[in-house]
Amino acid sequence: MDFEENEKPVAVSPAVVKRLPRYYRYLRELIAQGRTRISSGELSALMNVTASQIRQDLNCFGGFGQQGYGYNVSYLFAKISEILGVGAGFHAIIIGAGDLGRALVHLSMFEKRGVDIVAMFDTGEGMVGKQFAGVDVLPLEELETFCTGQKVDIGVITCPKEQVRPIAERLVRIGIGGLWNYMGVELKYDPREIAVENVHLGDSLMILNYKIASRKHARQEELSPDGDPDTNPLDENDPDA
């Protein structure tokens, strides 16, 4: 396990990257508790992941863990934050100042991930000119002018469904970095054109429905093995859930 300092971004496998946000949350909590180091065994118990999985996930960054010492919590958190683009200074705009857009602009999530919301856009007469959480709502016609005038990395899409594709097209032409699409309309682009992350809240609702239905069945069968919290496959503690 060589640990080389270099400027090149660490190559992390996609399966590992998907698990990093969860490590990020647990490490943040440990820092809040004043912890400075943690063993893979303890992290394993906390996160309900095998210790070997943890070592496999974290060792690819280079020698974080040291035998008999464990992981340096702050260093690991800093490294994971860096890989996940926290503090990269990304700027976001929100398209749509409806209920969802306004809900998102008020969440501390952006600031905590180092993402700055620089404007909201809307077509509605009533919305343009208003401010939410200190962010101005601009008319949608000004999208191109605004985005060429300043750095914009992320477009958060919360506009009506029928406008999703035309607006995505405009943002691709402008050349921003990525789309965070909440509208359920599946957007597919060559990642060299634009990065896309589609949020499907309905998927999460259906998984919850499934869990509730499974509980009922489990109850009917009285403490069937499926009801065992430690083996419940869809428990939040399961990182793949």
Add this chain to the structure above:
Amino acid sequence: MDFEENEKPVAVSPAVVKRLPRYYRYLRELIAQGRTRISSGELSALMNVTASQIRQDLNCFGGFGQQGYGYNVSYLFAKISEILGVGAGFHAIIIGAGDLGRALVHLSMFEKRGVDIVAMFDTGEGMVGKQFAGVDVLPLEELETFCTGQKVDIGVITCPKEQVRPIAERLVRIGIGGLWNYMGVELKYDPREIAVENVHLGDSLMILNYKIASRKHARQEELSPDGDPDTNPLDENDPDA
């Protein structure tokens, strides 16, 4: 591959269940297009999943696919909907009538998944008594009275962070089926007590950040293999992404 009709719920592995909402979305789209059947090869190309993965996922329900015929789209959709609790007649309440709660109550997502929002709850003087999308905002003190008076399956948690745990405790005591928690506070319960689905929007934001940062690196290296859309591991087309 026996296909037996029986009343017992089909045993589906947790890994498969996690992939079902995505099949649900693609099948819904096919139905909207008037398609009645689809081969595993065609579904494979559409969803960017291997045909053998599709057969493995879908054959565990019993003989859907027939050699030379393909899958019956409506039957498959109905079966997946059933497993995912769509049409189970679940009732939901939303705790918190702030921006996020109001955004959610307006989404068609609930109705489309057969979930009926029966009330919202808030402590704010200004909110109680109002209606959003036809749903009344009731005072939080009435939570227990309301939930014992009628069937409530799902509590959608959008209240301020510091109230998340006490409210979750109250809902567990009431005995509702599940919590859909948007507030980033990790809730852990024995699934026999209550089902939990924690939505971590910040995780999705960080994965998008990562994708954007990766694009920049890929560009610097000019068309590196990572930039290939077909192999991009975090592309939305990858069901595990």
